Amino acid sequence: MEYSIRTEHLTKSFGAFTAVDHIDVAVEKGEVFGFLGANGAGKTTAIRMLCGLLAPTSGRGTVAGFDIIAETAKIRTRIGYMSQKFSLYPDLSVAENLRLYGGLYGLGGGELKDRIKEMAGFLGLGDLLPRITGSLPWGWQQRLSLACANLHRPEILFLDEPTGSVDPVSRRNFWDLIHRLSAQGTTIFITSHYMDEVEYCHRLSIMIEGRIAAIGSPRDLKREHGCATIHDLFLRLMERKSDGSPA
Amino acid sequence: MMSGSRLATIARKEVRHIFRDWQTLVVVLVMPVMMMFLYGYALNADAKEIPVMIEMPSPAPETRQVADKIDASSLFSVRGTVPTASDPRELFRLHGIKALFRFPSGFARDVRRPGGARVQVLVDGSDPNLGTIIRNAAEPMLLGATLEVLGVEQPKVLDLRTLILYNPEQRSALFFVPGLMAVILLMISALLTSVAIAREKELGTMGQLLVSPLRPLEIIVGKIIPYLFLAAVDGFLILAVGRVAFGVRIAGNPWFLGACSLAYIFTALSIGLLISTLAKRQQHAMFMALGATMMPTVLLSGFIFPVASMPLPLRILSHIIPATYFLEIVRGIILKGVGLKELWTPLIVLMGEGLLLMGIAIRKFKVKL
Numbered sequence: 001m002e003y004s005i006r007t008e009h010l011t012k013s014f015g016a017f018t019a020v021d022h023i024d025v026a027v028e029k030g031e032v033f034g035f036l037g038a039n040g041a042g043k044t045t046a047i048r049m050l051c052g053l054l055a056p057t058s059g060r061g062t063v064a065g066f067d068i069i070a071e072t073a074k075i076r077t078r079i080g081y082m083s084q085k086f087s088l089y090p091d092l093s094v095a096e097n098l099r100l101y102g103g104l105y106g107l108g109g110g111e112l113k114d115r116i117k118e119m120a121g122f123l124g125l126g127d128l129l130p131r132i133t134g135s136l137p138w139g140w141q142q143r144l145s146l147a148c149a150n151l152h153r154p155e156i157l158f159l160d161e162p163t164g165s166v167d168p169v170s171r172r173n174f175w176d177l178i179h180r181l182s183a184q185g186t187t188i189f190i191t192s193h194y195m196d197e198v199e200y201c202h203r204l205s206i207m208i209e210g211r212i213a214a215i216g217s218p219r220d221l222k223r224e225h226g227c228a229t230i231h232d233l234f235l236r237l238m239e240r241k242s243d244g245s246p247a
Numbered sequence: 248m249m250s251g252s253r254l255a256t257i258a259r260k261e262v263r264h265i266f267r268d269w270q271t272l273v274v275v276l277v278m279p280v281m282m283m284f285l286y287g288y289a290l291n292a293d294a295k296e297i298p299v300m301i302e303m304p305s306p307a308p309e310t311r312q313v314a315d316k317i318d319a320s321s322l323f324s325v326r327g328t329v330p331t332a333s334d335p336r337e338l339f340r341l342h343g344i345k346a347l348f349r350f351p352s353g354f355a356r357d358v359r360r361p362g363g364a365r366v367q368v369l370v371d372g373s374d375p376n377l378g379t380i381i382r383n384a385a386e387p388m389l390l391g392a393t394l395e396v397l398g399v400e401q402p403k404v405l406d407l408r409t410l411i412l413y414n415p416e417q418r419s420a421l422f423f424v425p426g427l428m429a430v431i432l433l434m435i436s437a438l439l440t441s442v443a444i445a446r447e448k449e450l451g452t453m454g455q456l457l458v459s460p461l462r463p464l465e466i467i468v469g470k471i472i473p474y475l476f477l478a479a480v481d482g483f484l485i486l487a488v489g490r491v492a493f494g495v496r497i498a499g500n501p502w503f504l505g506a507c508s509l510a511y512i513f514t515a516l517s518i519g520l521l522i523s524t525l526a527k528r529q530q531h532a533m534f535m536a537l538g539a540t541m542m543p544t545v546l547l548s549g550f551i552f553p554v555a556s557m558p559l560p561l562r563i564l565s566h567i568i569p570a571t572y573f574l575e576i577v578r579g580i581i582l583k584g585v586g587l588k589e590l591w592t593p594l595i596v597l598m599g600e601g602l603l604l605m606g607i608a609i610r611k612f613k614v615k616l
Contacts, residue, residue, distance in 0.1 A: 050459045074462065081458040085451030089260070091267045096260075103256030148455075148551040158458075 004156050005050060005188035007068075009059035012045050019045040021210035022059065027203075029155075034177060034204030036234065042210040043191045048158055050189070051081055062102075064155045077105065080149035080157045087145060090134030094125060094144055095224065096149060097133055103105040105152035112184045119147045139170030146177065150186070157181065159190040162198065175200050198209035204230070207238055214239045249465050257461070257469025259445065265473055275439070279315050279481050280429045286423040289531045296324040296379050299346040302332045307355035309396050316392035317348060322384055345371045346381050348389075358393055380592040385584040407556040413582040420493030423578035425509075427552035428485055433515040433544055434507060436478045440471055440519030445532035463612050471516045478512045479505075498584030504577065508592060515540070516600030520608035544570040572597045 002053055003029040012020040027033040037043045043095050048054040050063050052072030061068040064078040077185050095116065102112045120126045123143045133141060142162065149157060159178075163171045175197060183200075185203045189207070192198055205215040214237060218230055227233040259497050265272055301314045306328075318325040326342050349367040351357065355362035368385045372378040394401050414421045447453040456466055482505075484574035489495035496502060518539060526532035545551060547561060548570035554562060565571050579585045589596070 053454075053457055076458060076460045079454065079458070083451055083454055085454070087451040087455040089264070089450070089452060091262070092263055096263060100256060100260050101455075101459070102258075104461050106250075106252065106455070108252060199280060213612070 002029045003062070004031070004064050005033075006191060007050075007061035010049060010056055010061050010247070011058045012042075012049060012155045015083060015167070016209050018189050020049065021054075021208075022213050023207070025205060025212065025215070026229065027047065027187060027189060029187055030182055032182045032200070032202045034198040034201035035189060035191045035207070036193070036198055037191070037202055037207030038238065039193070041098075041207045042100070043207060044160060046207070047158055047189070047191065051079060052076060052159060056199055059108055077152070078155045080152065080154035081160070082145045082149040082157070082162050086132050088148065092133055093129070093234060094133055095130055095134070097128040097148055098129075101148040101149050105154060115151055115153075119151055122180075123147050130242060142170065142174065143177070146174070151180065154185040154186065156189060159188065161191055161193070163192060163194060171197060178207065186193070194232055198230055206234060208237055208241050211242045213241075230234065249462065249468065250594045251358050251460055253465050254469045254472075257456075257466060258472045261473045262296035263504075264443070264471050273530070275435060275477060275481065276484065277484050279427065280488050282431065283423075283485060283492070284426055286427060287493055289421060294377060295321055297322060297346065297381060298326045298342065299323045299348060299378065300326050300338055300342060300344045300345045301328045302330075302347060302349040303328050303354075305354075305440070308464045309355040309358065309393075312396045313389065313392045314348070314350075314353075315334030316395070317388070320388060322380075322388070331375060331499050339371055339540075341551065345374075345377060346385070347383075358397060364393075374568035394513040414489055418491060420495050421582055423550075424485060424489040424493070424495045424572055425581055426545075426548075428482060428508070428577050429511075429548055429550060429574045430541065431485060432478050432482055432573075433514055433518070433570055434537070435481050435538045436474055437519035437522065438533065439477065440475050440516050441526060441536045442529050443470060443474070444520070445526045445529045449528050452559050464609065467520060467612060471520070474516060474519075475509070475512055479509070482508045482512075490558075496582065497581050499580035501588060503586055504580045507573070507576045507580070507597075510594065510598050510601060511569065511576075514569045514597060514604060517601055517604035517608050520612065521604055524608060524611040528582075535603060543568045547571070548574050569597055572600075598603035 003026050005025060008024055008026065011018065011022050015181070017099065023046060025033075025035075035043055035046070040192070045054065049056050050061065050068060050097070052063075052074065052075050055069060057101055061241040063075045066074045066078075067138045068075065089100070092100065098116045098119070099112060102115060107115060116129075120129060123146065125140070125143060125147060128136065128144075133144060146159075146162070149159075161190070163174055166174065171194070178188055178190070179200070198199060198204055201218060202218050203215070204221070205212050209214065214225070214233070221233055222230065225233050225236060227236060253512050271417065299317070301317065303310055303314060314325065314328065320344065323346070326344055332347060334336055335349075338347060347369040349369065351365055354364050354366070368381070370381050370385075371584060389402070443466070444453070447456070457463075462495060484494075486497070486501075486504075490497075518538060521527050522532055522535045522539065526535055541563070546567040547554075547557075547568055548566065550570070554565045557565060575593045576590050578599070579590050583589075
């Protein structure tokens, strides 16, 4: 099996506090993998390590086949990243934002033009290219973020809470796009705290206090724990944690 | 390794930000010119038409003639003559005068006596500079006027000839043009770069740049290049306005001045970068940059207050800030027309500081990853 992301005992400590505690995750190519957890559970720290922004304290991992400690430069050209914070330049036009991110990944000339056209068509951004980004509604800005993160055709897309503060319709559309990208072979690694939408993931993990408390497909997880929804499962795992019993 | 195309991508984006935020651009380009005119007219040390009054109990012809001479001088303007001033403070308050000349009733008689006449000058000391000007001017002026009225030739015992070098007309423009270069170049470079980087952190775009193949050094260099140009344009504007409006000519080599200015701008950009590694928000960056650049430069560089007359701790501080060295260089080039041979020490200190600060800033910038 070909893994896009694989970690072994990946750990990150900040002083006495262990943000990510020996996690083992394996994500297959083309999979939509949900990375769940309460706020402060260590999701963002884990993503930052996978993107090569943060060095792990111990353990190892590979992303797109490259080591997350030694080969971060190679990893960066093969991943796309869309953060929970809106990360476009509001004073630039839609086209300028796209050209900027394309340029950072070494795209240029006719190739960049074609990619922008293609991506704009795919996301329905065509008519908006000359518009100033800051003047667009949230849902569209978020699509543009996705377009920027995906322009260089990354093997893996890291989406850190991409659907935060977006209305339900836009959120639904967004998930459609995610699945279309996945169908094209892109691996999607997504964090979210909307428990209804994570049911759309192929597989997911639930992180509690730095550890992976459960991992599997939504259906298997629900059956295994006897829960009707992922929401219930999440709450049950959280309760178990507060009981003091091992998660 | 730096990639030219990624560098260009970042620099192009930064230029777009600058032009799209045209209000800031206008401020950046208009502010130096406005400051030139403000300093040009406000810092004018030549006081004129200072309002004064005269107390004259007995208007003898001699007394009146001396009083007329006070009024005729360009320094003073007599707002009125009173026979007696029982409450001099009242006159200062009511008429807004800065000095009161009090002639005694027997002035005309006393001046011809061996002991001479006693004239009292009350000076408003609330503005120390003006007070000093009045005090220094009053005695020679009154003495000259009195001798002239009496028709007495002033005995010549000393022939003092002062020859002022470098700024013979003592024009304040020659003094503030170098000072404003030091203040504005530092402010623009440090403030704009630190705010530009803090804005990326605030927006969250910095994280986006850091996960891309872009290297930290490419971010830094790509971001500072446009501001280097902007600061250079401001430097040019100051010199141009100085030349056209205030007649300040560069005595030395203008290319050498340009090269030294670039070294100074580089140091200033390093300060901006260093601030941006500490500041998380644009406002933090702005306050830190203003605090670290404006005040020390205006107060400690020798721009307004001479370094030599500062107490030791301030003198030490003054020798730490880069503006002090730049000011020495600019004054040297513009006023004295000297070159590298005379100015290599401050230039080396300036460049050394720049390299040191840039080194620290780049290290800190990397640690932030």
